[in-house]
Amino acid sequence: MLSVQKNVSLKKLNTLNFESTAEYFCSVSSKKELSEALTWAQEKNLPIIVLGKGSNVLIAADMQGLVVHIAIMGIELFSQNEENLVVSVGAGEDWHQLVLKTLKMGWFGLENLSLIPGSVGAAPIQNIGAYGIELSDRFDSLEVVDKTTGQYKKMSIEDCQFGYRDSLFKRPGQDKYIIVSVNLRLSLKPNISIEYPALKNSLMRLHTQLQMKHGQSFEECLTPKMISDIVCSIRRSKLPDPLNIPNIGSFFKNPIVTSENLLSLRKLYPDIVSYNFCDENMKISAGYLIEKAGWKGYEKDGVGVDHRQALVLVNLGGNAEDILSLAHEIQTSIFEKFSIQLEIEPRIYR
Ligand SMILES: Cc1cc2nc3c(=O)[nH]c(=O)nc-3n(C[C@H](O)[C@H](O)[C@H](O)COP(=O)(O)OP(=O)(O)OC[C@H]3O[C@@H](n4cnc5c(N)ncnc54)[C@H](O)[C@@H]3O)c2cc1C
Incomplete structure (x- = not known):
């Protein structure tokens, strides 16, 4: 049965751990409960805000209306x-x-x-x-x-x-x-995809340890479980765990530029990290740009840029406005240095 609570803290429901209060809150575990929640909010003329695990939201204000946490399993x-x-x-x-x-x-x-x-x-x-x-x-x-x-x-x-x-x-x-x-x-058949450079490099290091049968290629030796384990270990070595250091992963999207733009940037920054995108366009690593502009490890007002992955902004005891103002400072600095506008990835509620 639907249970709606009033004035609920969302601190534990966003991985940046920012304090915010939901005017009304409910968790729904079935379509029936979800429909009841919609009717409940409609009758009171309240807006509905949906929340999953809060790992891609920046909550910078109290939430007016009904926050619906989706817990439909199966x-x-x-x-x-x-x-x-x-x-x-x-x-x-x-x-x-x-x-x-x-x-x-x-x-x-x-x-x-x-x-x-x-x-x-x-x-x-x-x-x-x-x-x-x-x-x-x-x-x-x-x-x-x-x-x-x-x-x-x-x-x-x-x-x-x-x-x-x-x-x-x-x-x-x-x-x-x-x-x-x-x-x-x-x-039902393994169909392994290992073209991504960071993944390929880690796998190549495994090459010598794998017991390859006669005539078997390196790719044929790999299992999806091995790929999953390697992805987990790369991620654990590169990204801060939100349970220890509150964050929402990549704060900015990787910018897309034309191949021509990338060529001009490469003349100034030969080590610039880029990935194929589509048509004539390339994706540039936003983490590279932020690191190159000197932000990696920066801390101010209880927020900062992670010391291992410059694309991740972290909460070290500050608040949502502090992290937004740091994000804007970074955007300005990247635009001045590279003429590239970084776009914020998570959904911002303010
Ligand atoms: C350490 C870390 C690493 C990350 N790495 C990656 C990565 O490699 N790649 C990547 O793509 N993302 C990454 N993310 C971002 C995040 O994990 C994803 O965006 C994830 O899908 C967010 O899920 P959530 O349930 O936490 O969504 P929430 O943060 O709760 O919600 C995000 C948005 O989706 C909406 N929403 C949530 N559930 C529903 C629903 N059922 N119906 C309609 N709208 C809904 C919300 O209203 C909100 O606007 C990372 C985040 C962290 C903290």
Whole structure:
């Protein structure tokens, strides 16, 4: 049954650990409870704000209205043929636990996305991605409820309009949709993707330790579980754990530039880190730019730039406005040095 509480602290529900109070708060574990929450808020004419695990939000004010925490669970096999399967997952499931469970079942494809914090329902919002794979590469469809009408509907990959850390759900007015479940298309046969440079380099170091059978290639020796373990160990060595140092992962998106722009930048910064994007465009490492501009390890007013990964801003005892003002200082400095405008990745509530 739906239980709505008043004046609830959100400190433990955002991984930056900023203090904020929800005017009203409820956690919903079924579609029925979610529908009840929508009706409850509609009757009182209150806005609804959806929260998963709070690992990609910057909450800079108290939340007026009803904050709905999505806790709809369940992992079910939806369909299967000889090679592939579709698994239907409740929006409240933990993303990394899902990755581990699918690997255990022999359902492959999510290994590169290991250890990304957050809920399954939030994964399509910014089309989570890491180590050369994005959610959209494994996506089949999802189910949403429209919070303005209370109607449920299925959406296809085309409907979701996925892009780099982007989807329909991030466009103005489209946060009217609440995701209740996500269907992922996985493989029964390992289909390993190791082209991403940081992953490839770590794997190459393993090369000598692997017992390769006669005629077997290096790739054939690798298992999805090995990829998952390596991704986890790279991530643990590079990124601060929000439980120890509150953060929300990458604070900025990697900027996209034309190949021509990249060439001119490379003349000044020969070691600039870039990745292929699409058409004539390239993605530049925002972490490289921030580090090059001297921000790595910087601390001020209880907030700072992580000392291992310059793309991650950390809360060392400050507040949301301090971190936003640091972010703006970084944006200005990157624009002055490289003529590149950094875009903030997480959703800001103020
Ligand atoms: C240490 C660290 C590392 C990270 N690494 C990566 C990475 O490698 N790649 C990557 O892409 N991201 C990364 N992130 C960001 C984050 O993990 C993802 O964006 C994740 O999907 C957020 O999930 P969440 O449940 O915490 O979402 P929340 O922070 O709770 O919500 C994020 C947004 O989604 C909306 N939302 C949440 N659930 C729903 C729903 N069911 N329906 C509709 N809207 C919803 C919220 O309203 C909010 O606008 C990292 C974060 C951290 C802290």
